[in-house]
Amino acid sequence: MNTLLNIETRNAVLLKMAELLEQERAAIMKINKADLDAYDGDDISMYDRLKVDDSKVDEMIKSAKHLASQEDPVGVERFSFKHDNGMQVYNKTASFGTILIIYESRPDVTVEAAGIAFKSGNKILLKGGKESLKSNLKIVELWHQALKSQGASTDWVEYLQFNRTETQAFLEKPTQKLDLIVPRGGERLIAFVKEHASCPVIISGRGNNFVYVHKEADLDLALKVIINAKTAKISACNALDKVLIDKNLPNKEAFIKNLISKLKEFKVQILGDEAISKFEGVEAIVSDAIWYQEFLDYKIAIAEINSNEDTIAMINKYSGGHSSSIITKNDAVAETFMANVDTAAVYHNASTRFTDGSQLGLGGELAISTDKLHQRGPIGLQHLVTNKWYVHGNGQIR
Structure with missing residues (x-):
């Protein structure tokens, strides 16, 4: 077992990591281009997550530096x-x-999520997707350089090059001590981990x-x-999928027409219930199953609804337990909505896109958990x- 690294060493490794990311910026982007060129899928959100450009490298550097500046989370008296x-x-x-940490497609996770887990005194095992293998291995190489520079064992960050069968076997019967698993990816990945894991799992990622x-x-x-939450970043789990419009909204028809034309400017496919599908440019919803779906695409479903109570019931039935927002000038109605909607984040007059560790003052996040524990x-x-x-004593017995 690795002895806990002192906080000075952990911080020095993170700062060295930031330095190496800057030094190797061009090399990382070149290697990532090979991953992008080899990606043969047609999932635009997956491609978006896979891509490492200058701004992604900037984010990784910022994340490593920020982590180094934060207080040690270990040994805090509660x-x-x-x-x-x-x-x-x-x-x-x-x-x-x-x-x-098991994740798909996102090489930045290799720095940001691993960095959070490392700063909080843990040994990290990384299992990325095959689509980002070259990028991930390059970044892990930098982790090892950073660890060696501080005289720390490279065992603190280990990359598992497993295929699906090997991953399943490792989840069911780990060949080394394993205390927690964090899957970062789509619903199929999360279901796979939940089904096979033999230790606690933090469930995240479904919007x-x-x-x-x-x-x-x-x-x-x-x-x-609505436009921001839907179109700013469709691959994010905090993006918007569903809009419920109060039946008694004044100027409702003009508002709906305006909303449709704005969404069309962003080439968003619009699905609507009976009331909404009467408008031009809206396809009728054929099955209620649509309300359970997370789109991760330029696609939105809109319905009319009777009341705040009905809205709360509908969100609690269909949403992924991630984020929900009410737009109203009535603070009492907003308060009822926020107290009763069962999602991890509830908003009043703001976009769901803020459900993110750095935006909510945490500096970064390992994951966005839709679990309650x-x-x-x-x-x-x-x-x-x-x-x-x-417990400190001097011979007490009971």
């Missing part, structure tokens, strides 16, 4: 208690041990987010939020810890 027999009791945060336009909405604001929504550095009891 609770203390003086027993009447004189024992001093503390509860402190502790690292998990070994974390496996299917809703915006509700209440009858007291500011319509310009509603339009702005042990942390919901973006999982930052300070959440990627477990805890341990420290």
Whole structure:
């Protein structure tokens, strides 16, 4: 077992990593181009995630530097208690041990998610997708250089070159100690990990987010939020898929026509319920199953709805438990919506695109969890810890 690296060493490795990413920027992008050229799929969101350009390298560098500047999340006192027999009791945060990150397509995860897990004192096992193998191996090589530069073992970051069968076997019977698994990818990957894992799994990555336009909405604001949440980044799990419009919205028809024409400017395919599909440019929804779907595409489903109560019930039935937003000038209605909608993030008059560790003040995230244990929504550095009891005595017996 690797002994926990002290915080100075962990920070120095992260800063060295930032330096190496800058030095090797051109090489990383060249190697990534080989991965992109070899990608033969037609999934635009997958291609978008796979691509490493200057701004992605900038993000990786920023992430490594930011992590190095953050407080040590390990050994933080959460609770203390003086027993009447004189024992001093503390509860402190502790690292998990070994974390496996299984991910598709995104070479930036090799820096950002691995960096968070490393900073919080864990050994990292990485299992990326075959489509990004060359890019990932190059970045892991940099991790090893950074670790060696500080006299730390390269075992702290290990890349598993497994095919699907080998991955399944490793999940079911790990050949080394494994404390936590974080799958980052689509629903098929997450289902596969959940089915075969023999240790805890943090479930993340499924969106299917809703915006509700209440009858007291500011319509310009509603339009702005919907267009941003839908079109700014379709491959993101915080992108918008569904819009529910209050039946009693004043100027409803003009608003819907305006929304349709704005979405059409971005070449978004629009699906609508009975009320919405009467409008030109909207296809009728043929099955309720559509409400469960996360699109990750230029595609949106819109329906009319009777009330805030109906909206809450519909979101709680169909959404992925990720993000939902209400557009209204009525604070009491917004409060009811936010208290009762069962998603990890709830918004009032803002885009769902902010469900992201760096946007919500965490500096970055390992994943965005739609589970309720042990942390919901973006999982930052300070959440990627477990805890341990420290009890100091001088011979007390019970």
